[in-house]
Amino acid sequence: MGHNAKLRVWRGDASGGDLKDYTVEVNEGEVVLDVIHRLQATQTPDLAVRWNCKAGKCGSCSAEVNGRPRLMCMCQMNNFAEDEVITITPMRAFPVIRDLVTDVSYNYEKARKVPSFAPPKDLAPGDYRMQQVDVERSQEFRKCIECFLCNNTCHVIRDHEENKENFSGPRFLMRIAELDMHPLDTLDRKKMAQEEHGLGYCNITKCCSEVCPEHIHITDNALIPMKERVADVKYDPFFAIWSLFRKPDNAKS
Amino acid sequence: MAEVERHSYDVIVIGAGGAGLRAAIEARSQGMRTAIICKSLFGKAHTVMAEGGIAAAMGNVNSKDNWQVHFRDTMRGGKFMNSWRMAELHAMEAPQRVWELETYGALFDRTKDGRISQRNFGGHEYPRLAHVGDRTGLELIRTLQQKIVSLQQEDERESGDAESRLKVFAELTITKLTMDGERISGAFGYWRESGRFVVFDAPAVIIATGGIGKSFKVTSNSWEYTGDGHALAMRAGATLVNMEFVQFHPTGMVWPPSVKGILVTESVRGDGGVLTNSEGKRFMFNYVPEVFRGQYADTEAEADRWYTDPENNKRPPELLPRDEVARAINSEVKAGRGSPHGGVFLDVSSRLPKAEIMKRLPSMYHQFKELADVDITAQPMEVGPTCHYVMGGVEVEPDTGAAKVPGLFAAGEASGGMHGSNRLGGNSLSDLLVFGRRAGAGAAEYVGAIGATRPVVTEAEIEVASAEALAPFRAEGGENPYTLHTELQQSMNDLVGIIRREDELEAALAKLEVLKERSKAVSVEGHRQFNPGWHLALDLNNMITVSECIARAALIRQESRGGHTRDDHPGMNPEWRQVNLICSIDGEGVAVNKQALSSMRPDLLALFDRYELSKYMTEAELADLPVQDSTKGDS
Known part of the structure; x- marks a missing residue:
């Protein structure tokens, strides 16, 4: 039943490294992560790889398989021909720590820059009332497992380290959209999306949506609607004049 | 000796799943400088795997539901072995904990009138599980993670430093709790990334490390579930309760x-x-x-x-x-x-x-x-x-989460008692929040009371802990930790699994003795930087210790109840219902002692009718029951 797969795995650390060839046994139904684990257990006990749930729910085992950003636990070996060489490399947009493990702290830093949910001050716990249809929009974005594959693939930062400072990536622009669409959030998040998190850098190539293992429509449902909301505020002549007179205030009217 | 990174906190929480994060939120909110230590990245804890929902008697779908009905279901599910006080606190406080999540930003599925929807689940009399499709655990972990971020944002606004009062140490594993005489003084561990050692000076430690499933071959648990907290607590002098009760999820x-x-x-x-x-x-x-x-x-x-x-x-x-x-x-x-x-x-x-x-x-x-x-x-x-959950865990005070050792607390799956011999689905997420909060408050109160007499971690302890952690590098030509792990999983699965027998349990214990010896000579290759072989070698000791607790307690309990089925002792025995099995460290092994269950408070006992109690209790217990008013037992 099993066959031997040809793997080419990136080994190294921050100072450099290169692709190493391995031959590893594969059994029916296995995914790339299974094969990496077998490699670790039988040939390279110190091969560094991050993983937790092995069921596509935690978003830890992100890497690039034949150049495509994937969760290794959801990438079946039968996608490849038996004699195909499968190349596994760490995510490219983040600094390598060792082997397949990267430093994803950029994401945690950006997360902390998004102002948290701000409910109405006078609303007591237990009194929240929301309609299903109104929560569904944000619920789609909350399916995110924070694998950071969207940020990894986004061309704004993938090969442009210099953009990282001003761009929070699809993951956190989507987080802003999620809060903006939360029926009970009281902050106006349009300006911050544009000015602090770099929504304008996104030119809707939809690469993020394509690699999302949760099949979230990041571009169509989060980023484009957010861009439209920003445009409404920014370029509507009425808003433009009105904003000259109103007090600087973040509260939604 | 080598330089060791050193931090000082009021409270450290080991584990960043639902219980750990809720405990940290509470400790920080009560003014404690708090550290959260996670074995993985922040937000990846095993809580994300919970699917169905969080049980809380809010009565949104069926208004007949209330905490008493939830309490009753929980006791029935646990076959009356539960710590009744924990089951009571859990049923009473779960709704508040769920509503609180909405204030942190959680978005549960809704009823038609806009409240939190609730679904049916095994053993729950009414639709009771608040949920988000089938990814409720992810919602819980993300919500708590985002609440922690929001507290850090508050701190940043106040002090300019987001991590001044609440800091997350991700990909850091604790290998030892340190002691100052009888009480906890802190913890010792290593960074996954660099392999460098870290010492935390802290008068209070909360264990929220989850379960033990990685000792079994077929399990729903991730690699982190190696019983670290159970083993750390025991080595610090704490006790475990009910370790024989392991839940095999049917599907x-x-x-x-x-x-x-x-x-x-x-x-x-x-x-x-x-x-x-x-x-x-x-x-x-x-x-x-x-x-x-x-x-x-x-x-x-x-x-x-x-x-x-x-x-x-x-x-x-x-x-x-x-x-x-x-x-x-x-x-x-x-x-x-x-x-x-x-x-x-x-x-x-x-x-x-x-x-x-x-x-x-x-x-x-x-x-x-x-x-x-x-x-x-x-x-x-x-x-x-599939091996899913351990009902057993650190024996704690129900109200505060305090373990036997001063300064040590536990919550969530790592603690024991709440679920008796079997946990109901949906009662885990609520357990995490209710007792996570209580352990956080318990730790804060403890630290507040010790005043200026803070314990310290001594250099001698640090040396011992470093030597223990580095042992697998010193042994040369020893066995591969992966081999031992596979053998351990296979024997636990075959011999201490869903159906157990005396001769098989004895065989398991004999095998564990062999593995214990062999584990001393495990050796690992490479260096300390992100080395999974080394990490497994250290986790293996915890898995062996916890497996011994399970097998020993399972051998002693001669009845079948909940997550413990003895082929050679079928059926529940009311005499055994009155007995908790308590595990503690004894030399290189584990000792198991019997301890009486405390009697349920009369007002709680009155929630059950006599006929139902007669299925669980001894003649003597039934004779002592107060005469019941016949309107009770409306189910």
Whole structure:
């Protein structure tokens, strides 16, 4: 039943490294992560790889398989021909720590820059009332497992380290959209999306949506609607004049 | 000796799942400088795997629900072995903990009138589980993670430093708790990334490390679940309770082999899915045990009517507590009526329209589609039992989460008592929040009371801890930790699994002795930087210790109850219901002692009718019962 797969795995650390060839046994139904684990257990006990749930729910085992950003636990070996060489490399947009493990702290830093949910001050716990249809929009974005594959693939930062400072990536622009669409959030998040998190850098190539293992429509449902909301505020002549007179205030009217 | 990174906190929380994060939020909110230590990245803890929901008697879907009914269901599910005080606190406080999550930004599915929707689940009398499709655990962990970020934002506004009062140490593993005489002084561990050592000086430590499933071969648990907290607490002098009770979730994937054990949510059954054998028969009707007769439907027709008319029909037996369903599946497979890959069939495709399945069970749909090439909207799934949860854990004070050792606290799966011999689905997420908060408050109170007499971690302890952690590098030509781990998992699965026997448990203990010896000579290659072989070598010691607790307690308890089934001692024995088995460290091994269960408070006892209690209690206990008012027992 099993066959031997040809793997080419990136080994190294921050100072450099290169692709190493391995031959590893594969059994029916296995995914790339299974094969990496077998490699670790039988040939390279110190091969560094991050993983937790092995069921596509935690978003830890992100890497690039034949150049495509994937969760290794959801990438079946039968996608490849038996004699195909499968190349596994760490995510490219983040600094390598060792082997397949990267430093994803950029994401945690950006997360902390998004102002948290701000409910109405006078609303007591237990009194929240929301309609299903109104929560569904944000619920789609909350399916995110924070694998950071969207940020990894986004061309704004993938090969442009210099953009990282001003761009929070699809993951956190989507987080802003999620809060903006939360029926009970009281902050106006349009300006911050544009000015602090770099929504304008996104030119809707939809690469993020394509690699999302949760099949979230990041571009169509989060980023484009957010861009439209920003445009409404920014370029509507009425808003433009009105904003000259109103007090600087973040509260939604 | 080498320089060691050193931090000082009021409270450190080991574990960043639901219990750990809720504990940290509480400790920080009560003014404690708090550190959260996670073995993985922040937000990846095993809580994300919880699917079905969080049990809380809010009464949003059926207004008859209240905490007393939830308490009763919990005690029944645990076969009356639960710490009644924990079950009481849990049932009373769960609704507040769920509502609080909404203030942190959680978005649960809604009822028509805009409140939090609640779904049916095994062992719960009314629809009780707040949920978000089948990814409730992810919602819980993300919500708590985002609450922590929001507290850090507050601190940043106040002090300019986001981490001044609450800091997350990600990918850091604790290998030892340090002691100042009888009390906790802190913890010692290593950074995954660099392998460098870290010392935390802290008067209070909260253990929230989750479970032990990685000691078993077929498990729904991730690599982190190696019983670290259980073992750390024991080595610090604390005790574990009820370790023989291990929950095998009835529905794990069975095919293909590489995904064997991955969880299939109980919501599939809660939302109408049925279990059938190779003959196409809904076999659960043959497995309703005596204690649950009268609460479950006798015919398929009645069971099916219950989904739309729960007032006038009894619930389907597919929704019996998990231990019952797991044993039933095991028996069907043993009797030769299993599915092609050694499970049974779980079918929702003939029960709900495709669109409804996609809406209610989206992640199950993807899981089967992508990992097994099965379309659950068109075909049945194949499922079988998988090691899922340990009811046993650190013995704690119900109100504060305090363990036997001053300064040590525990919450969540790592603590014991709350669920008795078997946990109901949905009671875990609520347990995490209720007792996470209580442990955080307990730790804060303890630290507040010790004043200026803070314990310190001594250099000598640091040297010992470093030497222990580095031992696998010193041994040369020793065994590969992966080999030992595989053998451990195989023997626990074969000999201490869902059905147990005296001779097999003795064989397991003998095997554990051998593994214990061999583990001393494990050696690892490479260096300390992100080295999984080394990490496993250290985790292995914890798994062996915890496995010994399970096997020893399982050998002693000569009855079958909840998550402990003895082929050679079938049936519950009321005498054994009065006995907790307490594990402690004894030299290089584990000692198990009997301890009496405390008697339930009369007002709680009065929630059950005498007839039901007679199924669980001894003659002597029944004779002592107060005369009951006949209006009780309205179920």
